Amino acid sequence: MAKRVLVVEDNELNLKLFCDLLRAHGFVVEPVRDGREVVDKARNxxxxxxxxxxxxxxxxxxxxxxxxxxxxQLKIIPIMAVTAYAGKGDxxxxxxAGAEAYVSKPISVGRFVESVQSVLQR
Incomplete structure (x- = not known):
C-alpha cells in the first residue's frame, strides 16, 4: 500500500515540485497551502x-x-521540515519543536527523496 504524505507549502512552485517528486516515487500526496488547515487535513x-x-x-x-x-491523535505522525531557514540554531x-528531520531549501532532489524514505523507515 502506498504511503500517504501531507505536504504543507505556501509557495506554488515548491508545492508542485514536492508533490510531483513524491508522486513519481509512488506516494499518495495531499497538498496544503494554508497552515490553518493542517490539523483538520491531517485528521482527515x-x-x-x-x-x-x-x-x-x-x-x-x-x-x-x-x-x-x-x-x-496526530503526535505519532513523523514530520519533515523543509525550509529556507539556514541560520545557526534553526x-x-x-x-x-518535534520534527524528525530537516531539509533546507533549495532542496537537492536526491536528498529530499532519501530524507522522506529515511523518515518513513524509522
Missing amino acids: FVPNLIIMDIQLPHVSGLELIEQIKQDG EDRILT
Missing part, C-alpha cells in the same frame, strides 16, 4: 508523513509542529 487524510514548510503566512510551521506533537529549534 491520515498521512504517514507530514512535510512542513516553516515560513508560512498566518501561522508558523514551528507552531504547527508543536501543535501536532501535542495532539493525541535546525535545533525545528527538531526541538
Whole structure:
C-alpha cells in the first residue's frame, strides 16, 4: 500500500515540485497551502508523513509542529521540515519543536527523496 504524505507549502512552485517528486516515487500526496488547515487535513487524510514548510503566512510551521506533537491523535505522525531557514540554531529549534528531520531549501532532489524514505523507515 502506498504511503500517504501531507505536504504543507505556501509557495506554488515548491508545492508542485514536492508533490510531483513524491508522486513519481509512488506516494499518495495531499497538498496544503494554508497552515490553518493542517490539523483538520491531517485528521482527515491520515498521512504517514507530514512535510512542513516553516515560513508560512498566518501561522508558523514551528507552531504547527508543536501543535501536532501535542495532539493525541496526530503526535505519532513523523514530520519533515523543509525550509529556507539556514541560520545557526534553526535546525535545533525545528527538531526541538518535534520534527524528525530537516531539509533546507533549495532542496537537492536526491536528498529530499532519501530524507522522506529515511523518515518513513524509522
